[in-house]
Amino acid sequence: MKSFNSYIGRPMERVEDLRMVRGRGTYVADVNRPNQLYAVILRSSVAHGIIRSIDSSEALALPGVRRVLTAKDLGSKVPVIPLRLQPLPQLEPFHQPVLADEKVRYVGEPVALVIADSAAIAEDALERIVLDIEPLPAVANRSQAEAKRAVLFEEHGSNVAITWSAFRGNADEAFKTADYVRRETFKVQRHAAMFMEPRGFVAEWDEAAGKLTVWGAAKTAWHNRRTLAAQLGLALEAVDLIEVDVGGGFGSRGEFYPEDYLIPAAARIVGRPVKWTEDRREHIMSANHARDVECDVEFAVSRDGRFIGLRGQIWADIGAYIRTNGSVGPRNVAQFMSGPYCIEHIDLKSSMLTTNKTPCGTYRGPGRYETDFIRERMIDLAAQDLKIDRVELRRRNLVADAQMPYPLASITPYDSSTELDSGDYHAVFDRCLKEFGWDERTRLRGQLIDGYYHGLAIGSFIEGGAAGPKEEARLVLETDGALSVYIGSSSVGQGLETIMAQIAADAMEMSYDKITIRHGSTSYVKDGYGAYHSRSTVMGGSAILLAADKLKDLIRKTAGARLGCKAEQVVIDGEQASFGGEHLAFAGLSGVPLEVEAEFFNKKYTWAYGTQAAHVAVDPGTGHVKVIDFISVEDVGRMINPLTLHGQAIGSIVQGLGGAFLEHLVYDDEGQLLTGSFADYLMPTASDFPNIRSITVELKPCPNNPLGAKGAGEGGLIPVxxxxxxxxADALSHLNVQPMELPLSPPRLWQLVEQAETARSAD
Amino acid sequence: MKPPIFEYASPSTVAEAVALLASKDGNAKVISGGQSLMPMLAFRLATPELLVDLKHLKNLDAISIGEDGVRLGAKVRWCDIESDARLAVSHPLLAEAIKHVAHYQIRNRGTVGGSVAHADPSAEMPGIAMTCGARMTIVGSAGARIEAAADFFTGPLQTSLQPDEILTEVHLPPWPAARRWAFLEFARRKGDFAMAGIALHYDLDGAGRIVDAHVGAIGVADRPIRLAAVEAMLNGNRLDDRLIAAASAKARQSVDPPSDIHAPGAYRAALVATLLARGLKKSAV
Known part of the structure; x- marks a missing residue:
């Protein structure tokens, strides 16, 4: 009798948790090498300026200071950081140098590196470096960028780095004949991923072996290894990036930053291991910022409530340089504005503006969070104008099952096209309404109860995942019958080890406990792509499935030789290979480990999708918003682990609420960052949003991968x-308060209420 | 975020502590719970040569309640106030206000003396001291002195404490059992500094008219303040909706908060008015 495993779909507790909750995780701050030194980075306090001189003599005189590195110590040309995604040649002028050379372009830009016997001594030394920067006028927002108050890259002549174009159909023609057009401007504030454990590296150079080892990699270790090896003039094999436990990533950690070069280079220069641990103030001013988008868009709808077109201009303030994935957000705002709805005619331009602020990169749901804010607001405004119920208006325009696959707007330059793969959007929409109790709650809309006005809203979203081109897995059946799974995916806290073990256990029909997932080193598999675009489960998991097929073939072949039969006659079941009543256990099947490798290639994105509904109560006196209830229903095709997925969804929603109400990186007009600590940059805390529900369904498996799974790490926050x-707006409908800008901070809401009341009393 | 190098001392008497402070001519700082000083050290906003830790000083951690009011030793922690059931009767305003201070872990360390000496204009304890007309006991090289809250708070994070002085006690006047009161603040998140807050108390005469109104506000000026014009408007009158509306409007006019990254001044002024109206209503229940 054949015993089938069924780990996939079970709420397995995370294997990672046991070590982490007992304080036994190994984070990069826990890594220490014999004889190591500590690095601290001198960062520009000037937003825009010309470096006249750097005098390190006082710092070097401090006992315990070993070395101060500036751009001049890095050879004739300071290395720059190439783009990982959309590496267009015309963007090369905007690549960030690893240390500021002639100019500084944002507060927080690395200018020098101090290496000392302790981090405290190195910080003391920082204060002794005399940095002479001649300030230039700063560009701190869109209007200053457009007015060329200064130009960050003089040779480029403009602060517009590039303009992306999203197009579909014929928008100009469609708008000419549309029954209804509304034009509005929207703004989403700059905020960023604030993972719990800041970044860090320990780098060690083995002169004799010519080998560099760097601990602290995350997300995209193989890509970073290629970049670093090229910058240092080393062979790939001479560089090993090691991934230890990671306290959160959210798209920001693990991209190649200046420190990814500086710490390894410093270790090589001083000939001793060097450790750097980012502090929170540094994190806030140096790790990727995100969102920071303004737009002026038009929405065309027919009288009977059919969406017709989107047209307009988006401005993305990307900061001082284009970082490794800096184009993704601005591109996504344009490409995905139509979301899960049929909108035939699209003409959206998205311009990336350079400003004297920290450079931007991806943050969970990049571009999607911004664009969903714009779209969902536009839909409600249109519903109000056209006097069509906003639930009905959405239902009328969701992409229908029969329309799949449904192409989205194409994008240029760095041309890309994609299509929604599958889904029953209406079923999920209706499920959300039902779970939320929409009809029962409708009577509360606009009601004033105990000083709070109540309001409801609903919105739908799509979530792209599973970026290609490929992922790699290597499976090793050890001689004792245990299975080692080496994978090119990386862990950023999403429960990778648990999920990959579930997939491998089912594929090999083995006990989950016999499986170890190894993802921590660039030496484990030939190539890897990592954790971004909600791709690990689909890409890494599918690679494991392909490798498992190969490993089973090898097991059959090996067993067949011993059992005296053909490979295809061998039956694998219960961790043994059998033929004719004879059984060979996996343990001891072969005197050497049995090893296979496989790659999963994928060109098509997966498209998870969902609907969210919320019930809020607004205090017009303080501007405070209570989230009374929040529900998210998402179809992920196939659920590997309901427990970890649920955690991802809830966490993601809370991040979305942080962006909606609290988080804001504020700059003044001179490019000074005013929110340099968690006292001023407000993160959601455990008590802020207690009422969040998440429901996952499996209506439409993805047709494009053997698991049927769809990437699902980001969806929760996208429409929040x-x-x-x-x-x-619904709660304050009696005042016609229409928020067009995030965050919905108490002062902003109070101001909108005051303005509305003033306008009303003037009427 | 590593503090600069400093010397550290933990004297066992107030006199020794004062002598240590005096020896550094203004370059020493007192540390108790570290609620505010530790972040300032980490950011290198404070760079004292010497930290004088009060942890070994005796007799500064008592809450004494008597006919002359409530005496809070400088080392009384927020959690001590929270867990002292007597204060629900002896000083409910204090007990209520302290519930809003920071978070659990911080409440286990932060102290009354530290907060009052730090004099953050948004902090609850300085607001209560100001509203209630507390008297501070201060010990320095020249001996002990007593100062009223109104004279103690002199500006943003500034007090009349001299470099060689230590605050040892905060004395709140007696609290009649029938006193009416309210404390309300609004913060972005639980435990954050208030964007604005209101503390108030008053008594009623035989005819139900307000007497001896005390109305204080935090987060709206460079120090905790009393709203004298509001108090004057309340005194001698019965509390009704009209009076509440008028007092609320008066409160809005009598503050001129600065604008900062978290809110324009106009918002904080409106918030004080809103909180005052709500506080007065609550006090009457």
């Missing part, structure tokens, strides 16, 4: 800004 703004 839009849903919250719509719920607040």
């Amino acid at each position: 800004g839009g849903v919250m703004a719509n719920a607040v």
